[in-house]
Amino acid sequence: MGTSASPIGRDEEAGSDQRQSARKVISAPIAVELQPGQEAWIRDLGEGGLSVSSSSPVAMGSSATLRFELPATDSVIDAAGVVAWSDDHGRAGLRFTRVEPTSAAALRKWLTSSPSSYSSRLDGA
Template sequence: MKFNGLVLSRSTGDVKVLVSAFAELGIEYRISFSVSETMEILAQGHHSALVVDFDVPQALQLASMTRAMTVKHRPILFGMISAATPIAELFESGGNFALYKPLDMLQVLHSFRAGYAFMQQDRRGASRRKGETIAYLEIHSGIVPALVEDLTEQGLSVQAAEPLVPMRGLSLRFILPGTAQVVHATGDFVWTDKAGRAGLFFTNVPAACRRDLQAWLKKREGRRKHTDTHPGFEVRVGRRAMVAAH
């Protein structure tokens, strides 16, 4: 499936980061500077991803309109938000992933790859690989356990017993499967849903924990023999995360 993106933003700096990410992942894109222009482009043809700067006037209305589109034509919505925009507002308006301003290249790449996996998974109807460990998330109401469904060096996706309230600067810890090594990290939610699933992007991992995580991932990847490929991507079987092809 061809993956293409449409961007609504007037920030030159943020657009440069997005363009670099699109180039690295081999994604075609278009840039729009107004809500009306974006709506016209969406009406003309399907786009896999829509990146909306929520600081642009009427961005919320655009997000609501996108949510009303049929599933077949609805793009994955990435919302660019600043500190002044509550992350819950993004998800309530129909956003799927959060991109925090000023944009960080690693977080943008992580979110785009997760979004592509999300799209591929919906198309194939594939089931997710069950988690092998529990993450303990420190939120305002206390410590919440959640099943880890996917783990990469940049972040993880989890399944909790109830919907998680999106927030930034979340502290968490988990044991690397098959080991006694505990990884501590701080992260931001980049997506959540009403079923209790969520994705977090690591914003800080202590050096020792990062070394343990890298070693565990390297060992695990060495045991993987089957892969599914897509132009510009290598899709790791049973995982939602994508890595750019070399």
């Protein structure tokens, strides 16, 4: 493989039970910025994308640059995504459109590790 960024996993319907990859539930405070000034918290995370909660609705089809630290690791994920679904309560699912190669490897390793969910408080995330 080269050093160019690429999506990992397959396209998925982030808001349905038809996901192509497993997800881990995250109850720890991991913030991402969807748009300038719009912060969201990651609810679950998988190879194909993530779901978030925000204090305001997230625009369907909007793009986001994502940077966050994986729970219980020192790995920082650099990726881009598009909003695949959203609701009026600020919940949304983002499908990854680009994941940096080192981020993809770290995410795969994290997803195959235990436990299946994280609820600890994270420092510096």
